[in-house]
Amino acid sequence: MAHGAIPSPAAADLRQEDLGELFAAFNEATSRLHGAHEALRAEVARLQGELREANEQLERSRRLAALGEMAAGIAHEVRNPLGGIRLYARMLVQDLADRPEEQRVAEKIVAAVRGLDAVVGDVLNFAREMRVQPVPASARALLEGAAEEVLAEDLGSAGEPIRVVLHADEGLAVECDEQLVHRALVNVVRNAVQAMRSAGAAPAGGHTLSLGAAAAGDGESVTLTVRDTGPGVPPEAMERIFNPFFTTRATGTGLGLAIVHRIVDAHGGSIRVRNAEGGGAEVDLSLPRRARPAGNDRSRAEGPRVQVRVGAVSAQRGRVREEAA
Numbered sequence: 001m002a003h004g005a006i007p008s009p010a011a012a013d014l015r016q017e018d019l020g021e022l023f024a025a026f027n028e029a030t031s032r033l034h035g036a037h038e039a040l041r042a043e044v045a046r047l048q049g050e051l052r053e054a055n056e057q058l059e060r061s062r063r064l065a066a067l068g069e070m071a072a073g074i075a076h077e078v079r080n081p082l083g084g085i086r087l088y089a090r091m092l093v094q095d096l097a098d099r100p101e102e103q104r105v106a107e108k109i110v111a112a113v114r115g116l117d118a119v120v121g122d123v124l125n126f127a128r129e130m131r132v133q134p135v136p137a138s139a140r141a142l143l144e145g146a147a148e149e150v151l152a153e154d155l156g157s158a159g160e161p162i163r164v165v166l167h168a169d170e171g172l173a174v175e176c177d178e179q180l181v182h183r184a185l186v187n188v189v190r191n192a193v194q195a196m197r198s199a200g201a202a203p204a205g206g207h208t209l210s211l212g213a214a215a216a217g218d219g220e221s222v223t224l225t226v227r228d229t230g231p232g233v234p235p236e237a238m239e240r241i242f243n244p245f246f247t248t249r250a251t252g253t254g255l256g257l258a259i260v261h262r263i264v265d266a267h268g269g270s271i272r273v274r275n276a277e278g279g280g281a282e283v284d285l286s287l288p289r290r291a292r293p294a295g296n297d298r299s300r301a302e303g304p305r306v307q308v309r310v311g312a313v314s315a316q317r318g319r320v321r322e323e324a325a
Contacts, residue, residue: 146182185224198249216289
């Protein structure tokens with residue numbers, strides 16, 4: 001084209017088409033960048049929330065560790081004179097064999113001392129450093145053993161037997177300290193039983209205790225689940241359910257779930273409590289499938305990974321039987 005010539009209409013149309021494509025590509029790139037920016041903001045918000053929750057859990061665990069050490073010191077100081085009181089009270093019961101009324105009063109002293117000794121024992125168990133001795137254990141056997149122990153305690157209770165449903169593969173195993181995990185499961189199942197027994201009228205078909213075990217999708221952990229049909233955890237108890245000495249019942253030390261908290265943490269696991277859909281509570285104990293390297297009790301320094309939402313604990317009595325999933 002000669003210098004100063006007017007562009008032809010075809011050339012002008014071509015430039016307009018190119019410009020339109022350029023604007024379209026620019027708009028598409030801008031849209032993608034905006035979407036990536038929003039996704040990044042959401043991910044940052046999620047990570048900040050997780051960090052905030054982890055810091056709160058760490059601080060809470062440190063407070064619990066300090067409280068546990070203080071309580072252990074007090075418990076040791078109380079246990080020694082308590083032993084003397086128990087001894088003299090028993091001697092008094094024997095000396096009052098010919099005076100039944102006075103003897104009954106002395107027997108009440110013995111019973112009260114026995115109750116105090118149980119409280120001291122719970123405090124020491126909570127404060128004791130936990131050394132995990134992992135061995136391969138059947139997840140199904142752990143659930144069955146805990147249920148059988150609690151149901152044996154519940155045999156004399158009033159009310160209809162509680163139906164037990166167990167879902168767990170025979171071959172599912174987890175490396176853990178069997179005695180510690182058994183104690184943790186017994187505490188959870190016992191709380192479940194007591195909650196269902198105190199719930200009043202049972203739902204249609206009676207109360208049900210559901211026990212389950214399942215491996216995580218990545219195969220790195222095993223979750224042991226205890227679910228009941230009780231009243232659930234009251235909203236005001238949501239954030240306090242694992243606090244030492246906190247209980248919603250008229251009796252008990254309030255240390256059962258605090259001990260569960262420490263046992264799960266000693267294994268490097270996590271615990272979640274929530275109210276289940278349709279009523280009742282569901283407690284999930286998630287444990288690493290392979291034991292972590294031996295070391296000190298992490299709960300004294302770092303604290304557990306705990307996810308507390310809402311939960312209740314209930315339970316049941318009867319034979320443990322399995323239903324197809």
